[in-house]
């Protein structure tokens with residue numbers, strides 16, 4: 001495969017089958033370094049499977065994939081060391097405090113105690129959460145939890161962070177604040193691949209792909225896709241591509 005210096009992720013005909021079922025069908029796409037890439041698709045389209053492969057957790061069936069310069073068939077451990085991951089479904093341990101969660105995750109990611117201490121206090125200041133460091137995660141609001149979970153996922157300064165529906169269930173203002181953190185991370189050079197069901201968030205991405213039934217049906221900047229599908233919003237683009245029968249049945 002061509003050198004992937006400028007790409008954080010490069011997939012060519014990436015395929016994953018479970019028996020005779022093809023969950024990812026010849027995905028070909030690239031994510032540039034530092035890019036904020038939206039990975040969209042209806043439920044069951046195959047996003048989570050692709051993310052698990054890109055995180056080095058699942059071996060692809062065929063095709064080619066490089067993540068952070070490493071081969072997804074042969075160097076899965078190296079990939080795991082180069083990435084961060086956050087999902088709304090599971091993010092922080094509720095029965096540990098804010099500071100304990102940060103220490104736990106940073107330790108898992110192999111950071112030294114000295115670095116953890118110095119950076120924990122900086123992080124809590126940035127998030128305006130210093131006075132909550134001894135508060136149990138269960139006792140802080142969901143939106144704060146998610147901002148903290150994102151900060152923890154990039155605490156070890158990975159090359160790429162994967163966000164699987166990171167803002168599910170939070171209000172629009174908190175979601176906007178969450179996106180400020182995403183932009184900060186991207187400015188620091190961290191590549192962000194994010195899935196979301198909120199189409200206002202799709203507009204915040206630099207480029208998006210839309211998966212339908214295991215295939216990438218569309219890929220481009222939000223402006224390009226709106227123009228291509230003669231739509232005024234990403235919501236409209238998404239409905240046209242991902243739910244072709246939606247207009248007929250509603």
Ligand SMILES: Nc1ncnc2c1ncn2[C@@H]1O[C@H](COP(=O)(O)OP(=O)(O)OP(=O)(O)O)[C@@H](O)[C@H]1O
Pocket residue numbers: 018021023041042043044045046047048049050
């Ligand atoms: N281990 C597995 N064995 C068999 N089929 C699987 C397995 N994992 C996923 N699938 C199937 O692959 C398809 C894609 O699932 P996937 O979770 O990747 O979709 P998704 O786009 O992430 O959807 P969601 O947004 O609901 O998580 C589904 O039909 C699912 O049932």
